[in-house]
Amino acid sequence: MKRDYVITIGRQLGSGGRIIGEKLASQLGISFYDKELIQIASQESGLGKEYFEQADEKKSFSVFGGLFGLRGTMADEPFLTYYLNNETLFKIQSDVIRRLAEKGSCLFVGRCADYVLSDNPRCLNVFISANMNDRVRRIAELQKMTAEKAGDYIEKADKKRSGYYNYFSNKEWGAADTYHLCVNSSVLGIDETVAFIRQFAEKRFSL
Numbered sequence: 001m002k003r004d005y006v007i008t009i010g011r012q013l014g015s016g017g018r019i020i021g022e023k024l025a026s027q028l029g030i031s032f033y034d035k036e037l038i039q040i041a042s043q044e045s046g047l048g049k050e051y052f053e054q055a056d057e058k059k060s061f062s063v064f065g066g067l068f069g070l071r072g073t074m075a076d077e078p079f080l081t082y083y084l085n086n087e088t089l090f091k092i093q094s095d096v097i098r099r100l101a102e103k104g105s106c107l108f109v110g111r112c113a114d115y116v117l118s119d120n121p122r123c124l125n126v127f128i129s130a131n132m133n134d135r136v137r138r139i140a141e142l143q144k145m146t147a148e149k150a151g152d153y154i155e156k157a158d159k160k161r162s163g164y165y166n167y168f169s170n171k172e173w174g175a176a177d178t179y180h181l182c183v184n185s186s187v188l189g190i191d192e193t194v195a196f197i198r199q200f201a202e203k204r205f206s207l
Helices: 017-028 036-045 049-054 078-083 086-103 132-143 147-169 190-205
Strands: 006-011 031-033 106-109 123-129 181-184
16 A cells, blocks of 8 residues: 655745745655756756746736746747646646656645645645744845835735635635644744644654
8 A cells, every 4th residue: 555645835935834844854754846846847848947937836927827927039939829828837737746746755835736636645735824023034034135125025925826826726825724734833933843744744644
């Protein structure tokens, strides 16, 4: 009986979700995928990374489809204009997620992985939030910007992420009933949040 498992992490910008996922995957000894999905999707589809980068959940997203605002020669090619719409790029990336999940235990950050793998019985879906002051502080440090600009940046990112997720999944981004576990990383801090989710996963999958 196959005992592989998958953990998906949805997260608010500035919550530390990526580093939590990275540390968790390392401690569990499983594969970690975030930006790596773009490279893999590009290689397997034969399309340039720039198309998937434009389609990334934090980039501009329109529910009306289209080319995500691509400019220049790429958007002038009739084939690409016809072929590379929101849904097509999402499907390519989703197929990659499913194939990677079939290969072995792994952890995905973002990209509607919980929805894509909704038929997988050995999947743990986690959402990580944080207090706004912690999010602002973290983003201000990472992006080298003022707290005010960091707050605006976070607000826009939340809208884009929720729009992307809600559109493709028909569920509500960040809503408790959408996930198996919701955690505020401000309560325990990054390392203790990793330990908490790890303990939850070990019980969930009988590791």
